Amino acid sequence: MIMRRRTLLGAAALLPFGARIVSAAPPAETITPALIEAAKKEGKVSYYTAMDLSVAEPMAKAFEAKFPGIKVAVERTGAERLFNRLAQETASNIKRCDVVNSSDAAHFITWKREGWLQPYVTVDIAENVAPEMRDPDGAFANQRTHLSPMAYNIGLVKPEDAPKAFNDLLDPKYAGKLVKGHPGYSGTIMTATQQVARELGWGYFEKLAKQKVMQVQSATEPPKKLEAGERAVAVDGSDYLFWMARERGVPIEVVYPVEGTPLISNPMAVFKAAPNPNAARLLFAWIMSGEGQEFIVNLSGQYPANLKVKAKAGRPPLSSIKTLREDPVEVEKTADEIKAKYARIFKV
Incomplete structure (x- = not known):
């Protein structure tokens, strides 16, 4: 059984965070x-x-x-x-x-x-x-x-050649060097995909798919592929794993795209x-x-x-990073559409 996400009826009680309604929450406990x-x-x-x-x-x-x-x-x-x-x-x-x-x-x-x-x-x-x-x-x-930034292996990409924006990843020099997660498996990537598609359009992903991207499932995998040296640049992934790898001495640099970083x-x-x-x-x-x-x-x-x-x-303090707006309500409405579009574009 696969649960289809049904469109919201607009009831305020269904909003995930910050809904302006009278609270029906139970008393706080210790x-x-x-x-x-x-x-x-x-x-x-x-x-x-x-x-x-x-x-x-x-x-x-x-x-x-x-x-x-x-x-x-x-x-x-x-x-x-x-x-x-x-x-x-x-x-x-x-x-x-x-x-x-x-x-x-x-x-x-x-x-x-x-x-x-x-x-x-x-x-x-x-x-x-x-x-x-x-x-x-x-x-x-x-x-x-957590965030879903880009990152790169310093041993495989020189800092002066590293991407600074999502659109930089469309440069032919990155063909065959990229890895990214899949929104059909990962909630981080589902959320990030919705944010990036809203800001840059699905045309961005259509161009990115031509870059011979290594497609993995979880947002936890791109950091591991960079650490293993299997790919030079991560399109996305869970930022905390990039940072944990850096603490172990792995030559990884985290990049917060100039367009904004997906917030999860x-x-x-x-x-x-x-x-x-x-x-x-x-x-x-x-x-x-x-x-x-x-x-x-x-x-x-x-x-x-x-x-x-x-x-x-x-x-870096979260307040110091330009982040993209998270929209769980829109994700709830369009999750099946996002998965279908993504699978068609990346043929996965």
């Missing part, structure tokens, strides 16, 4: 001894995510160390595959997902409309997450923010059919806490949702 005890009795929690395993698994281990006796099962796949998987499991009455996190914010519009999300608000969310970064009804909140929010929610509801709320609450947010930031350098947590030292 992590209490009673919640911890109930979660330990369940003993496990499943975390469905599109975040790379190099971050998701250490985060799960940190949670397990914080709350001994609760095991975290990380289910990682591309966000668009995750979307279809949850549709298939729900249609088959399979209840496995406790907490879901996607790099395609549009998914949460659909899931909220379908009634699949359990509203849950923590004190950290209510007090320290900006209103535009959380659902007004408490159905979900942004867990973290990554909402998270408790699934209403969660088989481990107490452990689900505990994991959700811990990830959104200062401690959980600092762990993600310190490990990967992604930008925190919790306003009390500072960005990682050495990363």
Whole structure:
């Protein structure tokens, strides 16, 4: 079963972030001894995510160390595959997902409309997450923010020859040297594709497809292809993985295109059919806490949702980067069209 994304009816309650309506969110809660005890009795929690395993698994281990006796099962796949998987499991009455996190914010519009999300608000969310970064009804909140920039391997491209804009990638000198992710698999790339197509037009992708681009699935793969030296320039990808590679000594340079860099929010929610509801709320609450947010930031350098947590030292402030406007509502309307156009243009 593949869930088709239906056009919104225009109801304000379906807007993902910052909707100006009367809130129906439940009262904000804290992590209490009673919640911890109930979660330990369940003993496990499943975390469905599109975040790379190099971050998701250490985060799960940190949670397990914080709350001994609760095991975290990380289910990682591309966000668009995750979307279809949850549709298939729900249609088959399979209840496995406790907490879901996607790099395609549009998914949460659909899931909220379908009634699949359990509203849950923590004190950290209510007090320290900006209103535009959380659902007004408490159905979900942004867990973290990352970008989808360009990048290049300094060992394969001289800085003076490196691209500075998306349109620079159309230069014949980059033919056969590019790698990019696919919007049919990756939520990051789905979101980025919508933004770039809106700004530059689909004609840009038609020209880019003539550059003999290596097509991979996940936004986590272009950084790895650059690191391995299989391609010289990444058209897109998850910025935190480029930065993590740099910290390991890989000669990668991150490029924020002059046209603007796609911005990707990554909402998270408790699934209403969660088989481990107490452990689900505990994991959700811990990830959104200062401690959980600092762990993600310190490990990967992604930008925190919790306003009390500072960005990682050495990363450019998000406010200093020209970013493209994220539009989950438009992605929700046009996702199937985006996938079809992209597959036709790149013949994948």
